[in-house]
Structures are given as C-alpha cells and as structure tokens.
Amino acid sequence: MEALTEAVLRDSFVNCTKGEAQRINLPGPLDEIFWEQLDFLGWRDPKAELRAYMAVPWKDGVVGIVLRRPQSKRGGSLLRSSMCSLCLTVHASSGVTHFAAAKAGAAGRAGNSVGNYICSDLQCSRYVRGHLRSEAATTMEESLDPAEKVLRLRSKLEGFVRSVLGDEL
Ligand SMILES: [Zn+2]
Numbered sequence: 586m587e588a589l590t591e592a593v594l595r596d597s598f599v600n601c602t603k604g605e606a607q608r609i610n611l612p613g614p615l616d617e618i619f620w621e622q623l624d625f626l627g628w629r630d631p632k633a634e635l636r637a638y639m640a641v642p643w644k645d646g647v648v649g650i651v652l653r654r655p656q657s658k659r660g661g662s663l664l665r666s667s668m669c670s671l672c673l674t675v676h677a678s679s680g681v682t683h684f685a686a687a688k689a690g691a692a693g694r695a696g697n698s699v700g701n702y703i704c705s706d707l708q709c710s711r712y713v714r715g716h717l718r719s720e721a722a723t724t725m726e727e728s729l730d731p732a733e734k735v736l737r738l739r740s741k742l743e744g745f746v747r748s749v750l751g752d753e754l
Contacts, residue, residue, distance in 0.1 A: 586642045588620040597640055597649035599689040600749060606649070609638060622714065624738050627707025637684060637707055641746050648746050652684035652703075670702045671741045672709035672734065677721045680705055690753040699748045713738050 589597075591611065598606040612618070612628035620626075630636035637652040667681040668674065682705040687693040704712060711717040713734035729737070747754060 586620055586623050586625065586647075588618070589615060589626065589640060589647060591615060593647065594626075594640055594649060597647045598638075598651060599648055599753065600687040600693050601651045605651070609651075622716070623710045624713075624735060625710065625742055627703075627709065629705075629707065637682075639707065641742050643746055648750070650686050650746070650749055652686050654682045654684050667702055669704040669709060669712075671745065672704060672713050672738045673727075673741075674704060674709070674712040674719050675721045676704065676719050680720055686749050688751050688753075689749055690751070692751050692753075697751075699745075701745055709738055710735075 594611070594615070595606045595609065598609070601609075610630050610632050612626070612631070618626065625639050625641040627639045628637065630638070635654050635656065637654065639650045639652065641648050641650070667676060667678065669676065669681055674680075681702050683700055684703050685698045685700045688697045688699060703709070708717055712719065714731050727734070
C-alpha cells in the first residue's frame with residue numbers, strides 16, 4: 586500500500602468520532618513502516634490492550650477501522666487453534682482474536698457491529714508473504730504461492746471493509 590501521513594491516517598477512520606480519531610495511539614513512527622510490503626496497516630493500541638486498528642486501501646484513499654476485542658474470559662479460551670478470516674493463517678489459541686468493529690455511520694451509532702477472527706497481531710500481510718510464521722504446530726500446508734495469498738487477503742479485506750461501511754458504502 587501507499588505510505589500514509591498521520592493526518593491522512595487519522596482522517597480515515599469511519600467508525601469513531603473525529604475527536605477519538607485524533608487521540609488514537611499510532612503504531613510508532615510512520616516513516617519507519619515498510620508500506621510496500623503491506624496490504625493494510627494493522628496495529629494493537631500500544632496503550633489500550635483491548636483496542637486495535639486497521640487502515641485499508643480503499644478506492645482512491647484509505648478506510649480506517651477501530652477494532653475492539655472482548656475482555657478475556659476467566660479460564661482462557663477453549664479454542665486450541667483457529668484461523669484468521671483475512672489471511673487464513675492457522676494459529677494456536679491466542680494467535681487469533683475475535684475483533685468487533687462498530688459499523689460506520691448511523692448503523693454504528695445505533696450499536697451495530699461486525700465481528701471477525703483476525704490475527705491477534707494484525708500482521709496478516711507478513712504471514713502471507715512468509716515474513717512471519719504462525720506459532721501453531723499444525724500449520725495448514727497450502728499450495729497457493731505468496732502472490733496468490735496476497736490477492737486472496739486483499740479480496741477478504743475488501744469484504745470486511747464493505748461489511749463495516751454497510752449503508753455508508
Ligand atoms: Zn491474518
């Protein structure tokens with residue numbers, strides 16, 4: 586994806602208020618990010634454990650999405666392993682998180698959200714390129730090459746952005 590400036594990134598969020606977008610904790614210096622190796626920018630809030638963010642290229646611009654994850658339940662997850670719905674990487678239980686995203690616009694203000702299982706570290710772009718490997722013992726062997734996985738990730742991302750934008754599309 587193309588490099589984003591802080592102003593463009595903050596302006597891109599579709600499911601929070603302008604004020605909230607201004608206060609979002611960024612992942613670090615934006616000029617140190619290898620943008621050309623990313624299909625989307627995803628990061629966990631460095632100061633708020635239950636929040637994460639995505640910025641996804643969309644048409645001529647970018648769509649920013651605030652994600653929340655539920656408070657972890659006592660006793661931990663019963664899931665032994667699970668799969669990211671965007672990049673289809675199989676992880677051990679903590680490697681995938683069920684994130685919820687408020688929908689954009691009126692639907693979101695009315696309390697509607699969409700949920701998705703996504704790599705907990707939001708590094709899907711790096712998993713599909715083989716720059717990161719899942720910690721799961723039973724990694725599903727796939728015959729797709731990295732270029733095909735990138736295309737599939739982009740198509741899944743588009744579907745997710747559409748579900749968040751909903752009527753605001
Ligand atoms: Zn993923």
